[in-house]
Amino acid sequence: MAETFETRIDRLIREAQERGDFDNLRGAGRPLDLSDADDPEWWAKRKIKEENLDSSALLPPTLQLRREAQGFPESLASFREESAVRHVLEDFNRRVRRDRLAPSLGPASYVIARTVDVEAIVERWRELRRRR
Numbered sequence: 001m002a003e004t005f006e007t008r009i010d011r012l013i014r015e016a017q018e019r020g021d022f023d024n025l026r027g028a029g030r031p032l033d034l035s036d037a038d039d040p041e042w043w044a045k046r047k048i049k050e051e052n053l054d055s056s057a058l059l060p061p062t063l064q065l066r067r068e069a070q071g072f073p074e075s076l077a078s079f080r081e082e083s084a085v086r087h088v089l090e091d092f093n094r095r096v097r098r099d100r101l102a103p104s105l106g107p108a109s110y111v112i113a114r115t116v117d118v119e120a121i122v123e124r125w126r127e128l129r130r131r132r
Contacts, residue, residue, distance in 0.1 A: 044058075060111075061099055061102070062113050063111065063113075065092070065096055065099060066111075066113045068092065069113065069114070069116055072089070072092075072116060072121050072124075073124045076088060076089075076121075077125070077128055077129070079125075082122060082125075085121075085125050086118060089116055089121055092116060093115040096113045097115065099112075099113055100112065100113075
């Protein structure tokens, strides 16, 4: 009679099966989707897609700043006080200037974010508020 050795992992899996921990899992009985398995970041991309997560946090800082600027003044529409809008815009310009001083990271560093014209955006914010 050949005696088999059960590893700790094998034991944990067997016990989980006996408890029914693997019963009724989503996708049970269907083949695994491995179409993107050759991409080393497949799991992160799939998680972002499946959970409808905001992937902008994965962008380089300069591109995050550019995306943020594209949202002005609409992203500021909920602010009631002009001083708060100015504060956000001045903080944005500070972050842009700080980003420009960051060490160069190759070709991606050729992309820059531009400071915004605070007065022009405040005026557009006022018009946006008037229309609402």
